[in-house]
Amino acid sequence: MTTLVINPYKAGPPVTGSDFYGRKDLLAKVNQALASSNVVLLQGQRRIGKSSFLQKLYNFLKDEKSGMGKVLPLVPVIFDIQRYVQDTLPQFQNHLANAIAKEINIEVPTLNQWESSHTLFRDEWLPQVFENLGNQELVIIVDEFDNLGEQTINKSTEVLVSFLGELVKGEHQLKWVLTVGKDIGKLPIQYDPIVSSSKEERISFFSQPETKQLIIQPTFGILTYEETAIDRIYELTNGQPHLTQALCSEVFEYVVLDEEREIATVNDVNFVIPKTLQAYQGAIASIARVPTIEERVLATVASLTSDIKKANRDNIVHLLMENRVHLNREELNNTLESLIKWELLKGNNQAIGVAVEIVRIWVTENIPLEPSREEEIDIHQILANNRCELADKARQAGSYDFAIKDYKEVLVHIPNHCSALRGLADIYYLTEDLAGRAEALCKLYLYDHNVLPEMVEALAKYAQYAENKGDFSVASEQYEKLIKLQNSNEWQRGLIRNLTEQLEKCLEEVETLLNIEQRNNSFDPEEELAFIQEIPDEEDLTGKTQEIQKIKQIEEFETQNQHNAMKNNSDLSSETKINHRTYIVQRNSSISPIDLARKQEKIRSEKIRILESKIISIQEKIIKNNFNLSTDNDEYIYDNLKIQEQKVWVVLTRIQISKADINPATAAKLVLSLEEAEVQLSNKELRIITSYAVQDFSALFITILFIAYIVLVFLFIKQYLVGWIINIFIAFLTIFIACICFIGIFTPIILLLSGIFDKIEEIYHPLIIMIAKTKLKTLKTTLEDKS
Numbered sequence: 001m002t003t004l005v006i007n008p009y010k011a012g013p014p015v016t017g018s019d020f021y022g023r024k025d026l027l028a029k030v031n032q033a034l035a036s037s038n039v040v041l042l043q044g045q046r047r048i049g050k051s052s053f054l055q056k057l058y059n060f061l062k063d064e065k066s067g068m069g070k071v072l073p074l075v076p077v078i079f080d081i082q083r084y085v086q087d088t089l090p091q092f093q094n095h096l097a098n099a100i101a102k103e104i105n106i107e108v109p110t111l112n113q114w115e116s117s118h119t120l121f122r123d124e125w126l127p128q129v130f131e132n133l134g135n136q137e138l139v140i141i142v143d144e145f146d147n148l149g150e151q152t153i154n155k156s157t158e159v160l161v162s163f164l165g166e167l168v169k170g171e172h173q174l175k176w177v178l179t180v181g182k183d184i185g186k187l188p189i190q191y192d193p194i195v196s197s198s199k200e201e202r203i204s205f206f207s208q209p210e211t212k213q214l215i216i217q218p219t220f221g222i223l224t225y226e227e228t229a230i231d232r233i234y235e236l237t238n239g240q241p242h243l244t245q246a247l248c249s250e251v252f253e254y255v256v257l258d259e260e261r262e263i264a265t266v267n268d269v270n271f272v273i274p275k276t277l278q279a280y281q282g283a284i285a286s287i288a289r290v291p292t293i294e295e296r297v298l299a300t301v302a303s304l305t306s307d308i309k310k311a312n313r314d315n316i317v318h319l320l321m322e323n324r325v326h327l328n329r330e331e332l333n334n335t336l337e338s339l340i341k342w343e344l345l346k347g348n349n350q351a352i353g354v355a356v357e358i359v360r361i362w363v364t365e366n367i368p369l370e371p372s373r374e375e376e377i378d379i380h381q382i383l384a385n386n387r388c389e390l391a392d393k394a395r396q397a398g399s400y401d402f403a404i405k406d407y408k409e410v411l412v413h414i415p416n417h418c419s420a421l422r423g424l425a426d427i428y429y430l431t432e433d434l435a436g437r438a439e440a441l442c443k444l445y446l447y448d449h450n451v452l453p454e455m456v457e458a459l460a461k462y463a464q465y466a467e468n469k470g471d472f473s474v475a476s477e478q479y480e481k482l483i484k485l486q487n488s489n490e491w492q493r494g495l496i497r498n499l500t501e502q503l504e505k506c507l508e509e510v511e512t513l514l515n516i517e518q519r520n521n522s523f524d525p526e527e528e529l530a531f532i533q534e535i536p537d538e539e540d541l542t543g544k545t546q547e548i549q550k551i552k553q554i555e556e557f558e559t560q561n562q563h564n565a566m567k568n569n570s571d572l573s574s575e576t577k578i579n580h581r582t583y584i585v586q587r588n589s590s591i592s593p594i595d596l597a598r599k600q601e602k603i604r605s606e607k608i609r610i611l612e613s614k615i616i617s618i619q620e621k622i623i624k625n626n627f628n629l630s631t632d633n634d635e636y637i638y639d640n641l642k643i644q645e646q647k648v649w650v651v652l653t654r655i656q657i658s659k660a661d662i663n664p665a666t667a668a669k670l671v672l673s674l675e676e677a678e679v680q681l682s683n684k685e686l687r688i689i690t691s692y693a694v695q696d697f698s699a700l701f702i703t704i705l706f707i708a709y710i711v712l713v714f715l716f717i718k719q720y721l722v723g724w725i726i727n728i729f730i731a732f733l734t735i736f737i738a739c740i741c742f743i744g745i746f747t748p749i750i751l752l753l754s755g756i757f758d759k760i761e762e763i764y765h766p767l768i769i770m771i772a773k774t775k776l777k778t779l780k781t782t783l784e785d786k787s
Contacts, residue, residue, distance in 0.1 A: 005256060008218035009249035011242055011280065014051040016059070021217065022210040022241075023053055027060055029201055034074065034139065034175055037199040039168055042179045044203030045342055046286045047242035050179040053203055054078070054141050057177065061139060073136045074175070077103050081142045089159050090114035093121040096140075106132055122167065130173050137173050145178040146187060158190060165193030179203075183338060204343065205239035205355075214244055223256050228266040235307060236273070236358045240287075243358055246280045247272065277362050284362045290344065292378040296325045296371060297335045298344055302354050302363040310351040323370040328409075331383060384413035388420050400427050404436075416447050425454075434462040435474075442481065456485055463494060472502040476621075483625075496625050503618045507651050510611050513604055514654050612655050619648050650674065 010019055033040045044050050061076040079099045084092050090111060097108045106129060114120060129138065167174060176194075180187070184195050206214060211234050216225055225233075229251075237243040250272035255264045277284070290298060300319050304311035313332065320327060327335065336352065339345040346355040354360035371379060391406035404427055410420035421444040428437035441455040463478035479495035657670050 005222065007249055007252050007257075008222075009245045009252060011245035011249050011283070014055055015049075016052070016055050019218075020052060020056050021214045022206050023049070023056065023203075026053065026201065026203065027057065030057060030177065031060075033199040033201060034177070037197065038172060038174070039176045039178065039194065039198035041184060041195060041198045041200045042177065042203050043184065043200060044179070044181070045344070046181050046289070047240070047283050048203050048205075049241045050181070050203050051143050054143050054177070054179060058141055074139045075103055075133060075136050076139045076141055078141045078143075082144055082147050085147065085157060085160070087160070089118055089163060092160050092163070093118075097121065097125060100129060100138065100140075104129065104132055104138075122170070126171065126174070133173070137175055139175045139177060141177045143179050144181060146180040146182050161190045161194075165191075168194050168197070183342065206241055206244070207239060208234055211237070211239040211244055214241065215248055218248075219252060219256075222262070223252060223264055224262060225264045226266065229264050229269050232266045232269045236269070236356075238356045240356050240359075242283060243276075243280070243287075243356060246283065247276050247358070250276045250279065273358065273361070276358065277365070281362065281366070284359055285366070287356075288344065288359055288363055288367070290339070290342070291382065292371070292375050293325075293327070293331075293382055294335055294339055294344075295367060296320065296323075296369075296375075296379065297327075297332070298339060298354070299363055299367040299369055300325075301339075301345060301352055302360045302367075303369055305353045305360065307357045307360075310347060310353045312351065313349045316352070319369070324376065325371060325379060327383075331386075380413040384410045384417050384420070387413070388417065388423070391420065391423055395423055395427055400431055403427055415443075418444060418447055421447075425451075425458075434458070434465050438462040438478065452485065456482065459485075463498075467494070467498055472498040472505070476502060492625050496622055499618050499622045499625070503615065503622070503648070506611050506615050506618065507647055510608060510615070510651050510655065513608050513611075514658055608655060608658065612652065615648060615651065 030040055030042070042050060042053070055078075058076045058078055061074050077100050079096060084095050087095065091114075093114050094108070094111050097114075100106070101108045109120060109125060168176060178194075178198075184200065187195060212230055215230055215233055219225075233244060233247055233251075237247060247269070251264050251268055254272050254275075255261050255268050288295075288298065297316065297320070300316050300323075301311050304315050304319060313336075316336075317327075317332065320332075333349075336345065336349070340347070340352075343355050344359070345352055347353050354363065387406050388410045391403045391410065394400075394403035394406060404424065407420045407424045407427075410417050414420075421440050425437050425440040425444060428434075428440060438455070438458045438461075441451055441458050444451050445455050459478045459482050463475045463482065466472070466475035466478065475498040476495055479491050479498060482491040483495060653670050653674060657667050
């Protein structure tokens with residue numbers, strides 16, 4: 001006859017009676033805690049055995065009639081709060097009263113009576129309960145109390161929490177044992193009256209002796225485990241009771257029921273690991289279910305470790321960054337501490353591993369390292385909210401620098417985080433940072449139009465401040481923003497006024513750059529640093545730059561969003577800038593004068609190009625806003641508009657003349673236009689017009705002299721001279737003609753070009769202008785004829 005064998009391991013519902021193992025020390029601690037506290041909070045991860053322990057605690061308190069082993073005479077009541085989280089307050093009071101009445105045999109009011117008076121429970125019925133108890137005290141045992149916290153989304157549930165808080169604080173004969181499956185610090189703030197006065201105890205993993213008892217005792221006489229098999233089970237589960245039962249259950253099924261053997265080996269344990277992962281994946285998933293950020297870190301640690309290999313914090317940082325999860329040092333440390341506290345991880349910063357090996361295996365197989373788009377958004381939202389809370393606290397404490405740093409970090413995660421923008425605007429107002437306040441309010445206005453009056457006021461103050469300071473470019477930007485919001489004459493005038501001042505500064509800069517003779521030979525390394533990427537023949541700095549950037553990136557990541565990071569980053573930035581500057585100065589000392597002049601000219605040309613675009617843009621804005629300005633002419637604006645237009649025309653014309661690739665005829669034409677406008681020409685412009693005027697004239701004059709010379713020599717020799725006298729005559733005549741050409745043509749031109757003799761310049765200037773005009777007129781006629 002075949003004996004029916006039943007699997008004795010129970011990996012599912014709460015275990016009771018003889019199936020319950022261990023927890024003797026915890027029973028004693030809870031019993032002792034009830035003597036000194038009205039509330040005992042039992043914390044532990046999911047599937048750790050909280051429900052089984054509460055049942056054991058209930059039986060322990062109920063069965064010990066004699067009081068042996070108990071500090072106080074207590075009457076336990078199990079209350080399944082999860083069933084009543086959606087109740088109204090009268091319904092909740094009715095269910096709680098019925099649970100108590102089952103233990104002490106007392107009459108319970110009807111639901112209508114509870115509804116007629118919300119104070120009936122505490123003021124009338126509960127005193128009757130205490131009177132009935134005599135010297136005993138009531139203990140309400142509630143499982144999964146944090147599930148009530150997950151339902152605090154409506155007003156009725158908040159009323160229930162408030163009711164429980166009043167009972168906890170006001171009734172000393174009423175005690176509570178509550179289990180929570182999450183960190184107490186993550187419970188909503190409404191639960192503070194309940195948890196603030198509680199004594200906390202943790203339901204943790206079994207010790208190795210307790211785990212061994214859990215493994216071998218249920219199968220005593222049926223299945224024997226080798227010591228190596230027991231050790232392997234403990235390595236895989238770390239004493240996690242539910243997973244120990246699950247793994248042993250699969251071993252029993254395989255060895256006893258399938259193989260019909262009586263001894264389980266380590267190979268049997270390893271064989272059933274995949275089956276256990278598949279059969280109990282729901283339970284393992286519930287154990288590993290944590291918030292999004294913690295899930296990313298858990299998955300990262302799981303992928304970096306094994307049962308013998310551990311990870312350090314730097315490895316975790318780099319792998320997180322590779323998978324688009326960016327946590328600073330503080331956030332990562334907080335997350336690691338939370339996971340270690342909740343017994344999902346174990347170790348320290350230099351040696352971190354997953355606490356339960358079988359959970360690590362499941363995580364690596366089921367949780368991807370790279371978050372989905374939705375998870376990535378959740379991560380940013382969580383990080384932003386956490387940082388915003390820190391910023392709010394820093395602001396309330398008056399630590400404005402720290403608050404600003406944290407608010408800015410919030411905006412890195414969520415650019416449209418209105419609370420952070422509001423906080424920044426308030427701090428900048430208190431610290432009189434006009435620029436910061438205006439910027440924060442402008443960003444906030446995109447999402448909250450109610451800040452319009454405040455934003456207009458902030459922009460106007462900032463514009464006036466910048467104008468008084470002489471920063472006309474910044475002032476113009478603020479007036480442009482104001483015009484978009486409120487197109488008034490006041491803002492139009494302010495804009496035109498600042499654009500005019502800004503234009504004057506640009507014109508002065510261009511005139512200085514165009515006047516080459518007034519520039520010295522100095523060379524600012526900062527200018528070269530600004531244009532270093534545009535100069536083709538620069539020495540390759542890639543290696544050094546990448547090294548500096550790599551060090552800086554790691555350092556910034558290590559110190560990002562920490563309150564002591566601001567000074568460190570500033571020092572690093574200053575040191576890098578000094579190193580660049582020193583390097584450039586040393587390198588420039590070895591550059592030849594020709595190369596140095598070439599670099600100077602390149603930078604000068606680039607500056608002129610930028611200023612030219614800026615001048616044109618500013619002038620267009622002035623004309624546009626002057627046209628839009630309505631009624632009441634502004635004397636300052638209109639009196640200076642024509643003068644300003646003339647200055648702009650002169651400067652832009654000179655910019656065109658200074659360009660290296662301009663046609664000589666075009667350059668001469670532009671110089672003549674300046675001459676006709678009675679603008680005093682610079683030496684460079686005189687050289688341009690002189691060169692254009694005399695280049696053909698000099699060649700023609702020399703050609704005529706040469707032909708005359710040949711004819712003269714031929715006629716003279718033919719009629720008068722013979723023999724050796726001819727050679728002497730030709731030599732003297734050649735020297736004479738050359739001297740005439742040099743004195744009459746080249747010497748005046750050289751003197752004129754060098755600008756040495758003002759008298760010669762006065763004599764030749766009208767002639768040169770006349771010749772240039774004639775050439776340009778001839779060129780124009782020729783082009784028209786060709787057309």
